[in-house]
Amino acid sequence: MKNGLPLTAKELEAALVSNPTAAQVVNSFADSQISTQFYSGSNELVIEKVFSTLFGRTPDAGEKAKWLAKLNGGEVSRRYLPLAILNSAAGSDKDLLAKKAALAAAYIAASSAPPQTIELWEQETSRALLATVELEADETLFTPLAKAAVRRFETEAFAPILPPPVGTIYGFSSYKFLPGSVLMCATKARKSRLVDYLVSAKAVAISEAAGLAKQKFSIWHEDCVSINNGRSFAFDDGGNATLTIGTSIAKFTADQVSQALQGQAIADATFRRSVKFQAYSIAKADGSKAYLLVERAVGEGGSTEFLTAWIQK
Incomplete structure (x- = not known):
């Protein structure tokens, strides 16, 4: 008590x-x-x-x-x-509840309204948020995530990396916790897309292709669902990259990868777009590292902009 x-x-x-x-x-x-x-x-x-x-x-x-x-x-x-x-x-169920309680407390603290007067849209947002909590969720992300979740796209200062789908009025509709990070998605007419993400303070940004050498990413997200269907993003010993989607293959030199990691858009003729990368390494409890790779791409002619997040198996 x-x-x-x-x-x-x-x-x-x-x-x-x-x-x-x-x-x-x-x-x-x-x-x-x-x-x-x-x-x-x-x-x-x-x-x-x-x-x-x-x-x-x-x-x-x-x-x-x-x-x-x-x-x-x-x-x-x-x-x-x-x-x-x-x-x-008991056991893992009890541990998961403790994490949900911690995120719920962060959400209440982030909301300006007392719990009994929270609007319907905030109730929906909070349920979507708590439903995504996993045992591996990084608790250091709970406070910044809660602050982002309660803010309205169209009436408050918080702006996601990408604009939400046209017609979206309030917060994020779904989330996905990844190692040391969390994805935030918005939905319109049942179509969800990744519009923003957060990384843990423990994550180390990678700015050179050498930092991704020998890494292969095979699970991707254009929304808040993990998909493994034959796509891959692989880096060789020198940091040169090969992106494979079905039968289509795009290749990037290590120099191009480094440019993209440093915020310079590089051309991708195969998929008719320009793209920038952000990558992070995250130390795991067992001493190994997990990696996150995010693509921010603009379609040919600037017609479409989207985020894609990649993780390893």
């Missing part, structure tokens, strides 16, 4: 028994239109939704049977099911 307020699920559960005010607050969320709509359907479906929301996974057969018996037997109600499952978290 801190200042009389519960800080853990167990403390909250105890407070609900002895503190009518705490119970009223929890019930107001449980009985809200958003909550009742989200947790609709059969008891089995509700259990799956709770596990997905809290832990980002589906319950195994034993877990589903356990909570289904509790619901059907009246031991726990739908109103308190999320709290009961949260309170039972």
Whole structure:
């Protein structure tokens, strides 16, 4: 407890028994239109939704049977099911919840509105944000990410690297945590695209082709979904690069790679564009390094501009 307020699920559960005010607050969320709509359907479906929301996974057969018996037997109600499952978290599930709580705290701190008056668009933004948290997410990115997430594209000073799709009014619609970094995407008419990204303070910028020597990137992102479909960006011993997309191949000399890493656009005749690179190395807990490569490209004639983020397997 801190200042009389519960800080853990167990403390909250105890407070609900002895503190009518705490119970009223929890019930107001449980009985809200958003909550009742989200947790609709059969008891089995509700259990799956709770596990997905809290832990980002589906319950195994034993877990589903356990909570289904509790619901059907009246031991726990739908109103308190999320709290009961949260309170039972252990191991990696508990670790993930701790990260979600840290990001939620950063989001609340970044928002100028008290939690009870947050607008609907902010509720949608916060849900999209928390849904992307993974165990490997770098917590040093939480505060800057939360600050970016709550700002409106069209009415506040924050400007993403690329403009959001025409018609997008509020914040980012999806996110993707990568080693030492996070991607931020915007969506219009169900089409999502990468418009900005953040890197950890632990990331080291690479400004010369030699820093990418012998590295190969095979997972790419033009939005916030990881895709591995035969595309690759490979660098040889000297830092010369080969970009392969299907049967098309573009090659860049080490000098060109260095120019692009230093902010100078280089021509890519194969894909009819000009492109700049940003690359980073990120130290991992086991002592190895992960790499991130970002392309900022402009199509021939300046008609299209887009970001692509590459990581390794």
